[in-house]
Amino acid sequence: MMIASLRGSFRRRALRPLAWVAAVLLIGGCSGMQLAYNTADFFIENYADDYLRLDSAQIQRWSPTLEAALARHRQEELPYLAAFFDSAQNDARKGFTRADVACLLDQFEVIYRRHFTLAAATAAPLLADLDKAQIAALERKFREEAREDAEDAALPATVQVDKRAKRYTKSLKWWIGDLSDRQRGIVREVVAELPDTAGWYRYRDRKRRELIDLLRRGASSERIERFLEAWLVDYTDMPADVSRGRGQLRQTMTDLLVRLDASLSAAQRRQLIDRLTGLRRDFMRLQHQSRMAPVGC
Secondary structure, three states: OHHHHHHHHHHOOOOHHHHHHHHHHOOOOOOOHHHHHHOHHHHHHHHHHHHHOOOHHHHHHHHHHHHHHHHHHHHHHHHHHHHHHHHHHHHHHHOOOHHHHHHHHHHHHHHHHHHHHHHHHHHHHHHHOOOHHHHHHHHHHHHHHHHHHHHHHOOOHHHHHHHHHHHHHHHHHHHHOOOOHHHHHHHHHHHOOOOOOHHHHHHHHHHHHHHHHHHHOOOOHHHHHHHHHHHHOOOOOOOHHHHHHHHHHHHHHHHHHHHHHHHOOHHHHHHHHHHHHHHHHHHHHOOOOOOOOOOOO
16 A cells, blocks of 8 residues: 555564565555455465475464464455545545545554554464574574664665665555656655654664564463564554654655645546555455445544
């Protein structure tokens, strides 16, 4: 989804072991979405196997949990996604205001929390089933990613802005087509105001080390699930600077969408409406009994 993909530039790689769940549970912004959704179990199992080097017995034990999660997602979460894209396509038709974007961000926050609550419950049994060698391998991956994060944070500010602007422009192209020079300038100006990622990197590294410690101590699935929810859903011990960054990110996303909306050509608006309407239609069709969740704003 548009906001999810942009926000993901700041939150990317938050918890790689959950990526194989979140990749499907936070679907959005891809052609062939229905095919991806309907083959989710195959995709997730293979991703988990590749990332965690699972054995066949572990996959077999985890498969019922995954299947139940996807069934629950289809029944309980698709209505929220359908409602989100319904709101977005209505806003795109008339033009986004700051109030519209605030409502969409509120909806997205609800979707995020619901999805990662489900993702935590789905991932916890598998993480609890890892053996010592798999835990050690996971720790090595976390360390490699922490080094990459440190290298990224050490880049000159102008280089970081260039990288972010390139990612955002690529994402936006799927939604509205080729960007004009003016629009590229808007993207660069706005992403230059994004919060610094160093604090987020430090926080994520600490939480990943805490997760490894839990796994090494043989924590139960229930304990791991509570840890993941506290970290990813409730933000119980998020540092003040990272929390402020979340608020700043929200303001930045609002500025970007409102400013871009005012610059859209007729063809770009048509493409955006078509994308959003198509995703709303897809999320309605994927349900056994089509409905949209109520919107609180």
